[in-house]
Amino acid sequence: MLGxxxxxxxxxxARRLFDMIPVKxxxxxxxxxxxxxxxxxxxxxxxxxxxxxxRNVVAWTSMISGYAMNNKVDVARKLFEVxxxxxxxxxxxxxxGYTRSGRINEAAELFKAMPVKPVAACNEMIMGFGLNxxxxxxRWVFDQMKEKDDGTWSALIKIYERKGFELEALALFSxxxxxxxxxxxxxxxxxxxxxGSLASLDHGRQVHSQLVxxxxxxxxxxSSVLITMYIKCGDLVTGKRVFxxxxxxxxxxxxxxxxxxxxxxxxxxxxxxxxxxxxxxAAPDEITFIGVLSACGYTGKVKEGLEIFExxxxxxxxxxKTEHYAxxxxxxxRAGKLNEAMNLIENMPVEADAIVWGALLSACRTHKNLDxxxxxxxxxxxxxxxxxxxxxLLSNLYASQSRWKDVAELRKxxxxxxxxxSPGCSWIEADNKVHMFTGGGSASxxxxxxxxxxxxxxxxxxxxxxxxxxxxxxxxDVDEEDKVHSLRHHSxxxxxxxxxxxxxxxxxxxxxxxxxxxxxxxxxxxxxxxVTGRExxxxxxxxxxxxxDGLCSCRDxxxxxxxxxxxxxxINTFNTGSLQEIEWTxxxxxxxxxxxxxxxxxxxxxxxxxxxxxxxxxxxNSLTKKFCLV
DNA sequence: ATAGGGTTAG
Numbered sequence: 001m002l003g004x005x006x007x008x009x010x011x012x013x014a015r016r017l018f019d020m021i022p023v024k025x026x027x028x029x030x031x032x033x034x035x036x037x038x039x040x041x042x043x044x045x046x047x048x049x050x051x052x053x054x055r056n057v058v059a060w061t062s063m064i065s066g067y068a069m070n071n072k073v074d075v076a077r078k079l080f081e082v083x084x085x086x087x088x089x090x091x092x093x094x095x096x097g098y099t100r101s102g103r104i105n106e107a108a109e110l111f112k113a114m115p116v117k118p119v120a121a122c123n124e125m126i127m128g129f130g131l132n133x134x135x136x137x138x139r140w141v142f143d144q145m146k147e148k149d150d151g152t153w154s155a156l157i158k159i160y161e162r163k164g165f166e167l168e169a170l171a172l173f174s175x176x177x178x179x180x181x182x183x184x185x186x187x188x189x190x191x192x193x194x195x196g197s198l199a200s201l202d203h204g205r206q207v208h209s210q211l212v213x214x215x216x217x218x219x220x221x222x223s224s225v226l227i228t229m230y231i232k233c234g235d236l237v238t239g240k241r242v243f244x245x246x247x248x249x250x251x252x253x254x255x256x257x258x259x260x261x262x263x264x265x266x267x268x269x270x271x272x273x274x275x276x277x278x279x280x281x282a283a284p285d286e287i288t289f290i291g292v293l294s295a296c297g298y299t300g301k302v303k304e305g306l307e308i309f310e311x312x313x314x315x316x317x318x319x320x321k322t323e324h325y326a327x328x329x330x331x332x333x334r335a336g337k338l339n340e341a342m343n344l345i346e347n348m349p350v351e352a353d354a355i356v357w358g359a360l361l362s363a364c365r366t367h368k369n370l371d372x373x374x375x376x377x378x379x380x381x382x383x384x385x386x387x388x389x390x391x392x393l394l395s396n397l398y399a400s401q402s403r404w405k406d407v408a409e410l411r412k413x414x415x416x417x418x419x420x421x422s423p424g425c426s427w428i429e430a431d432n433k434v435h436m437f438t439g440g441g442s443a444s445x446x447x448x449x450x451x452x453x454x455x456x457x458x459x460x461x462x463x464x465x466x467x468x469x470x471x472x473x474x475x476x477d478v479d480e481e482d483k484v485h486s487l488r489h490h491s492x493x494x495x496x497x498x499x500x501x502x503x504x505x506x507x508x509x510x511x512x513x514x515x516x517x518x519x520x521x522x523x524x525x526x527x528x529x530x531v532t533g534r535e536x537x538x539x540x541x542x543x544x545x546x547x548x549d550g551l552c553s554c555r556d557x558x559x560x561x562x563x564x565x566x567x568x569x570x571i572n573t574f575n576t577g578s579l580q581e582i583e584w585t586x587x588x589x590x591x592x593x594x595x596x597x598x599x600x601x602x603x604x605x606x607x608x609x610x611x612x613x614x615x616x617x618x619x620x621n622s623l624t625k626k627f628c629l630v
Numbered sequence: 631a632t633a634g635g636g637t638t639a640g
Contacts, residue, residue: 003631021638026631027631028631029631030631030632031631033631033632034631034632053635055633056631057631057632058631058632059631060632061631061632061633062631063632064632065632087632088633088635089632089633090633091631091633092632092634093631093632093633095632095633096634118633119634120633120634120635121633123634123635124634124635127634127635149634150635151634152635154634154635155634155635158636183633184636185636186634186635186636187635189636189637190636193637215638219637220637221636221637222636222637223637224636224637224638225637225638227637227638228637228638250637252637252638253637253638253639254638255638255639256637256638257638258639258640259638262639285638286637286639287638287640288639289639289640290638290639290640291639294640309640316635321640326640327639327640353640354640358640359640376640393639467632468633485631499638593636615638622632624631629636
């Protein structure tokens with residue numbers, strides 16, 4: 001009875017019932033302690049604990065766990081020290097206290113001291129190390145384990161996914177299945193997320209087909225990630241279809257689709273869904289507003305954005321947090337209202353973080369405001385000393401003003417802090433393979449000659465259509481030497497050229513890039529779409545660009561500084577956001593009800609190595625060698 | 631009766 005109430009979360013009722021019991025046995029008291037702790041009512045729990053005539057391991061462990069999970073690790077430790085007979089569960093509960101509060105060194109010490117190391121504790125250590133950025137150590141624990149369960153696998157897969165080791169996650173997921181461990185929910189969620197990050201529609205679909213067969217696709221958690229996966233792969237239509245299948249949607253699912261419309265530049269549609277959500281009775285949360293405000297930002301809806309931002313607290317009872325200020329800085333900045341943006345930052349009730357300053361910086365880049373750019377970049381250097389972007393930008397900025405001393409100084413700091421830039425690259429899926437291009441016209445691809453010829457030919461027809469290359473973008477986050485290379489050879493252009501050669505007519509060409517698209521490439525691709533009549537979908541580090549008929553769905557909001565962009569007014573009619581118009585984003589037919597054919601062998605089960613080149617994180621290579629699978 | 635693992639945005 002007591003246990004039932006607690007399990008159902010009815011702790012108050014349980015408490016009343018408990019108080020009526022004349023002689024309380026160990027089990028009832030322990031139960032009650034657990035229930036109270038889960039609600040954070042530690043002092044009440046402690047009172048019961050102290051009044052118990054005798055206590056066994058389970059009672060002790062429950063109390064320790066309660067402190068550990070409620071940010072009272074040190075109190076937990078005191079109890080742990082005086083406790084007579086500890087078992088594995090006690091040790092694990094204590095360990096979890098340290099890992100969950102980010103005290104990884106103490107966790108590692110305790111782990112080392114454990115007489116036996118149960119699987120649950122090892123799994124906890126994997127998560128602890130991994131979330132703390134120590135992926136190698138997480139892997140080390142994994143390798144040491146003689147006995148693993150499905151949670152062991154999914155923990156490491158999750159770490160790989162979260163820390164940007166997409167390829168390792170894929171490899172581990174497939175190894176897991178070869179070892180006869182069936183995918184569980186957490187691992188499936190991680191792997192779908194990986195497919196989204198890689199924008200690998202083919203792989204994502206294969207996972208989806210697995211889900212359909214196992215009916216996992218009906219799970220509400222899985223579905224939100226599934227929606228996000230399709231959206232990140234550029235297939236908004238299928239994402240929407242998955243969304244529509246659910247008659248009762250939770251807030252996360254609403255958020256997923258709203259953010260999806262925002263990312264694709266369908267601001268009207270995002271707002272529409274937002275209102276639909278509100279009238280359906282679902283209450284928006286903080287994340288909803290990140291989606292909604294960024295939708296306004298991407299589509300230049302300054303007035304709407306400001307109104308929503310103002311009404312967050314009063315109408316929707318959601319607090320404005322740093323993230324929302326970042327959205328507003330972005331929104332104002334994109335619209336060219338840089339002083340307003342700066343004003344907002346100065347008057348924020350919370351401390352501005354790297355995202356806020358980053359938003360201001362990219363707005364400065366767009367609108368060529370060097371003074372504010374310098375302020376923002378300097379702030380970023382303080383907040384994120386190890387990311388290369390701000391250094392390069394600031395250095396380019398100084399260079400443009402011939403401040404060579406400052407340039408040299410900055411380069412020195414960069415070397416001292418061991419900061420290196422991430423090289424720009426683009427990739428495209430064709431013939432069941434991923435083809436990567438690093439730009440600069442390097443002949444790394446077997447069909448290099450053909451691609452160059454294609455680019456030559458394209459160049460001629462582009463010039464006819466009025467294209468003139470613009471190399472004057474100082475405010476770009478690529479390094480000096482990249483500017484020397486002919487603009488013709490940027491990686492995204494090469495990938496697009498390859499797509500024109502390989503992707504059948506009528507199908508969209510989907511290109512991915514790890515950095516933001518270069519401004520010159522953006523206007524070139526618009527024209528390429530026009531002269532070839534092809535649809536090109538480019539996903540860069542920030543967002544999607546749908547190129548069709550000489551226009552881009554981003555309305556050039558990201559790249560306003562390019563000379564030969566058509567004026568915004570010419571594009572206005574284009575982006576009304578009706579579903580019919582979205583349809584052209586994908587000529588693929590997508591899913592038919594609940595069946596899905598798998599194009600090639602099921603790589604997930606067969607465990608072939610996946611066909612991705614190492615393109616996202618140069619660090620992946622070295623790590624892979626060190627901790628080689630199999 | 632005591633220890634796990636999950637969703638969205640930036």
